[in-house]
Amino acid sequence: xxxxxxxxxxxxxxxxxxxxxxxxxxxxxxxxxxxxxxxxxxxxxxxxxxxxxxxxxxxxxxxxxxxxxxxxxxxxxxxxxxxxxxxxxxxxxxxxxxxxxxxxxxxxxxxxxxxxxxxxxxxxxxxxxxxxxxxxxxxxxxxxxxxxxxxxxxxxxxxxxxxxxxxxxxxxxxxxxxxxxxxxxxxxxxxxxxxxxxxxxxxxxxxxxxxxxxxxxxxxxxxxxxxxxxxxxxxxxxxxxxxxxxxxxxxxxxxxxxxxxxxxxxxxxxxxxxxxxxxxxxxxxxxxxxxxxxxxxxxxxxxxxxxxxxxxxxxxxxxxxxxxxxxxxxxxxxxxxxxxxxxxxxxxxxxxxxxxxxxxxxxxxxxxxxxxxxxxxxxxxxxxxxxxxxxxxxxxxxxxxxxxxxxxxxxxxxxxxxxxxxxxxxxxxxxxxxxxxxxxxxxxxxxxxxxxxxxxxxxxxxxxxxxxxxxxxxxxxxxxxxxxxxxxxxxxxxxxxxxxxxxxxxxxxxxxxxxxxxxxxxxxxxxxxxxxxxxxxxxxxxxxxxxxxxxxxxxxxxxxxxxxxxxxxxxxxxxxxxxxxxxx
DNA sequence: GCCGTTTTCGGCCCGACTGTTTTCAGTCG
Numbered sequence: 001x002x003x004x005x006x007x008x009x010x011x012x013x014x015x016x017x018x019x020x021x022x023x024x025x026x027x028x029x030x031x032x033x034x035x036x037x038x039x040x041x042x043x044x045x046x047x048x049x050x051x052x053x054x055x056x057x058x059x060x061x062x063x064x065x066x067x068x069x070x071x072x073x074x075x076x077x078x079x080x081x082x083x084x085x086x087x088x089x090x091x092x093x094x095x096x097x098x099x100x101x102x103x104x105x106x107x108x109x110x111x112x113x114x115x116x117x118x119x120x121x122x123x124x125x126x127x128x129x130x131x132x133x134x135x136x137x138x139x140x141x142x143x144x145x146x147x148x149x150x151x152x153x154x155x156x157x158x159x160x161x162x163x164x165x166x167x168x169x170x171x172x173x174x175x176x177x178x179x180x181x182x183x184x185x186x187x188x189x190x191x192x193x194x195x196x197x198x199x200x201x202x203x204x205x206x207x208x209x210x211x212x213x214x215x216x217x218x219x220x221x222x223x224x225x226x227x228x229x230x231x232x233x234x235x236x237x238x239x240x241x242x243x244x245x246x247x248x249x250x251x252x253x254x255x256x257x258x259x260x261x262x263x264x265x266x267x268x269x270x271x272x273x274x275x276x277x278x279x280x281x282x283x284x285x286x287x288x289x290x291x292x293x294x295x296x297x298x299x300x301x302x303x304x305x306x307x308x309x310x311x312x313x314x315x316x317x318x319x320x321x322x323x324x325x326x327x328x329x330x331x332x333x334x335x336x337x338x339x340x341x342x343x344x345x346x347x348x349x350x351x352x353x354x355x356x357x358x359x360x361x362x363x364x365x366x367x368x369x370x371x372x373x374x375x376x377x378x379x380x381x382x383x384x385x386x387x388x389x390x391x392x393x394x395x396x397x398x399x400x401x402x403x404x405x406x407x408x409x410x411x412x413x414x415x416x417x418x419x420x421x422x423x424x425x426x427x428x429x430x431x432x433x434x435x436x437x438x439x440x441x442x443x444x445x446x447x448x449x450x451x452x453x454x455x456x457x458x459x460x461x462x463x464x465x466x467x468x469x470x471x472x473x474x475x476x477x478x479x480x481x482x483x484x485x486x487x488x489x490x491x492x493x494x495x496x497x498x499x500x501x502x503x504x505x506x507x508x509x510x511x512x513x514x515x516x517x518x519x520x521x522x523x524x525x526x527x528x529x530x531x532x533x534x535x536x537x538x539x540x541x542x543x544x545x546x547x548x549x550x551x552x553x554x555x556x557x558x559x560x561x562x563x564x565x566x567x568x569x570x571x572x573x574x575x576x577x578x579x580x581x582x583x584x
Numbered sequence: 585g586c587c588g589t590t591t592t593c594g595g596c597c598c599g600a601c602t603g604t605t606t607t608c609a610g611t612c613g
Contacts, residue, residue, distance in 0.1 A: 027585070027596060029585095030585090030586095030597080031585035031596090032585075034586080035585080035586085060586085061585060062585090062586090063585060063586085064585075064586085098612095099610095101611050103609080103611090104610070104611085133604095133605065134603090134604080134605070134610080136603060137603090138604080139610095142602085142603090350597090380599055380600085380613095381597045381598050381599075381613070383597080383598080441601090442601090444602095
């Protein structure tokens with residue numbers, strides 16, 4: 001793990017789980033979970049904070065600050081070590097299975113000695129849970145489904161964790177003497193939703209110091225392989241990172257080769273062959289004479305093949321080469337194109353940061369508009385009321401003009417009920433600038449019912465954006481069963497945008513669904529769904545997914561100027577954007 | 585364990601869903 005915050009988050013979550021497993025105070029457990037989220041969402045590295053600043057992190061008080069300091073000083077937390085001694089590691093890992101909580105995990109261990117996911121799967125296969133109290137046939141079926149979901153993500157990292165590791169490796173190698181260039185490549189550079197291993201590429205005359213720096217970095221728990229110009233390491237969790245060092249003149253060809261995808265690179269090789277050239281990992285060569293004709297940069301190689309540079313998320317052989325050959329190269333939306341975030345939370349509901357802090361963080365990102373969209377009352381645990389959200393609106397209006405050039409939009413994230421209804425009547429919804437509507441319950445409805453409810457939500461004139469439409473959580477929960485064609489057709493017909501949620505656990509819609517929706521003529525909002533100031537940065541993964549889905553600025557409403565966005569958000573009785581808002 | 589314009593104690597994330605233990609515990613959002 002690269003960022004100290006990630007390490008601390010993991011330790012606090014582990015402690016919270018151990019409290020739950022051993023039947024400790026539920027409020028204490030939640031305090032640790034909350035602090036873990038606070039640390040995760042904190043934009044600064046906790047190792048650089050003094051005691052007072054540490055306690056300013058949401059959810060961190062004296063006891064947590066002491067534990068974090070103890071970890072930073074000694075690399076251990078004594079209280080956590082004691083808790084670990086009481087519960088076998090595998091029991092905690094069982095809790096990663098959807099449907100298995102602390103109680104059932106502990107019961108499996110106590111009654112059947114099961115202490116790993118593999119042992120659990122094996123026990124189910126030989127009917128070994130029979131007779132165990134609380135584990136009837138329905139429960140066992142559910143657990144088995146959970147094991148399959150978990151295994152579907154098996155051993156792969158989410159984009160935030162993979163990016164953290166890759167950044168650490170690139171920083172370590174870049175600092176080595178003689179390193180001319182260094183970057184990560186592979187599926188991470190293409191922004192696939194999960195990453196099986198990380199490819200790091202570097203350019204240098206002498207690979208040795210780079211390899212030494214790479215194998216010595218803190219995350220490299222063991223060196224799995226080593227050659228004259230490459231090395232492989234594994235993290236403590238067994239995740240693999242490869243380094244390949246190239247001569248500087250081969251940098252572009254090497255980066256192209258290592259970035260892939262295999263299918264895209266094969267397409268380029270075929271194109272080269274047609275032109276009497278040969279493309280390999282170290283350059284583009286004249287097939288007859290053997291002279292290297294391009295290799296220094298990706299742009300040079302593409303240009304020699306008659307193509308413009310193609311953004312890595314597009315390199316999946318989904319027509320990107322043909323489009324470029326036709327003279328209509330695809331220009332995907334970029335992070336720099338994003339003018340605002342239309343789905344964010346504050347501590348009024350389940351966010352961690354205050355309204356002024358979230359707004360300030362949005363301003364710091366250079367946005368021209370920023371929407372606050374806290375949860376609505378149907379999500380009971382959030383205890384939202386009309387009074388609370390109206391008071392928030394007043395506080396938001398009072399912040400207008402505080403940040404030059406930033407228009408503040410007041411919104412909400414509505415819940416789509418099983419029948420497609422949402423939390424508030426039209427008259428109240430008309431008071432919001434923007435409404436996101438999302439499914440948060442009744443995941444088990446059948447396909448027809450899910451499709452009906454989503455179409456009904458689209459038809460609500462105040463619903464502007466459908467949030468995280470399939471509700472999948474990578475490795476935790478399959479998405480709902482829904483007729484996406486029918487829903488996207490309804491979105492296009494009603495002018496309802498679909499969200500590309502950038503949270504690395506969600507990435508919902510996923511790239512294939514984005515492609516499908518785009519074919520229906522749907523508009524999109526790429527959002528962070530941030531619950532802390534740091535999480536506003538998840539926008540980058542949303543944009544990566546949008547790029548993989550071939551979205552352009554024309555498709556994405558939050559790349560548009562405020563005036564055009566305002567026309568899109570128009571609804572009966574709703575004040576036009578910019579008029580009701582000083583500072584807009 | 586955290587937190588505070590109802591403060592230094594006593595609250596804090598409530599309720600639906602599911603399966604099964606036939607009166608409710610466990611899990612989840």
